[in-house]
Amino acid sequence: MTQTLPLLDKTVLVPRGENQAKSFSQLVERFGGIPIEIPLIAFRPIEKNQRLYNSLLALDTYDWIIFTSNVTVETFFSFFNKREIGGAFPRIAVIGKKTAEALEAMGFSPEFVPSAYVAETFVEEFSPLLDRDARVLLPKGNLAREYIARTLTERGARVDEVVIYETYLPDESRDKLARMLADLKLDILTFTSPSTVDHLMAVVKQYGLNEQLSNCLIGCIGPVTEKKLRDYGLPVHASPKEFTVKEMINSMVAYLETEE
Template sequence: MLKQKPLLDKKVLVPRGKDQAKSFSQLVERFGGIPVEIPLLAFRPIEKNQRLQDCLQALDTYDWLIFTSNVTVETFFSFLKNDAGSVLPKIAVIGKRTEEVLKEKGVQADFVPSTYVAEAFVEELLPIIESGSKVLIPKGNLAREYIATALTEAGAQVDEVVIYETYLPVENRLKLAQMIAERQLDILTFTSPSTVDHFMEVVKEHGLDEQLSNLIIGCIGPVTEKKLIEYGLTVHASPKEYTVNEMIKSTIAYLEMEES
């Protein structure tokens, strides 16, 4: 049984932006921790270009539209604002939050996988998608190509279109470097491979590898875990259910085990 405040006074890195960080930080606080909000990812829509314009105008010719994150949903619908009459194809989503944001837009997902990773998504979607089906995948500039490649190999016609850029704001880089250098963090949490890459860019730039040695690390998903291991970091908490809630619980379980 967990102690009432298992994260008591521990400073936990919350790597999400202001809009997404609130529930994450509240969870940390509920268990007695001190959330340190430093968004490791920021997003900005790309300038509307001919490629994007062509995909939006041909939206009714696609059989499937795939959203891999809530950011892709938000950004995609922002581009649709001036085209309210667009006919949407069937929609497949990865992630509980992605599905929720889609519902907030008044749209129901036609397919949601049992687990929220690309590999499981493809395995469960393939039997549903007919060979020759047209699929559109809006994505960020750093997104993996696994889904598009797998569907293409299975005979689908896949178009990928970059709709937003991922970056780490300068002020966040400086704040993160200072916090690590002054050993102001106890627990690091990572929600995607991109958060790991941006974090390690700062670590390498400022020569802070040594300051990471005693930190506890939790993450969401096997791809994020793999990325951490590639950097030579030890992952202490990586739950089977890929949610922030389970990551925090898994981190607490590790702490309890260490104490006992």
């Protein structure tokens, strides 16, 4: 039996950086697609400041620390010096399997991982584990949502947020994306976070490329990313219930097979 290739010769935007794009691109190729790697989001640690330094020094006074992404884990531990900080490490909660894997690579294990990798599910399942007045440290990026901190605070926890990295769109990505959209060289756009949507739409607005988007199919991960796309008036053709790249690609394949 001949294997069908639903993505045959279709170009698929892979919005991740070099270190994260490989497995994503391999999935696209498995279905016959052509991955186009254009990082729509990049991260850089903030300059170490007094607030961050104080949080690290007081680490043993927190009951929990929450990591929401592998980037948060990697950036936090780039600042963390066990010999300098000392003391006990708080209990650890994470959102997502990839985040847990990044943490384990640092020699730590999470005590809590939610059943679904979104902030709303995390809060509902994590809240019962918190004593009233529990102290929680939440390292985050400069564009991260405030939902977790706000909701846990409303439920009696004392949450300290500390920004440890900033999010940006690389200049080379801006130029490449503009060229490929203008030349109608992208068949399928995929988005892994609301920031990737914002960054692409900033390029679309800057170069007047709204009309070119009408030729693209769109897939995304998670309800917040989907909402961001719809806020821009864009259709969403694939948005799986399981918030992983693999399921997003499977969902897009299912959409294409149904259409055909």
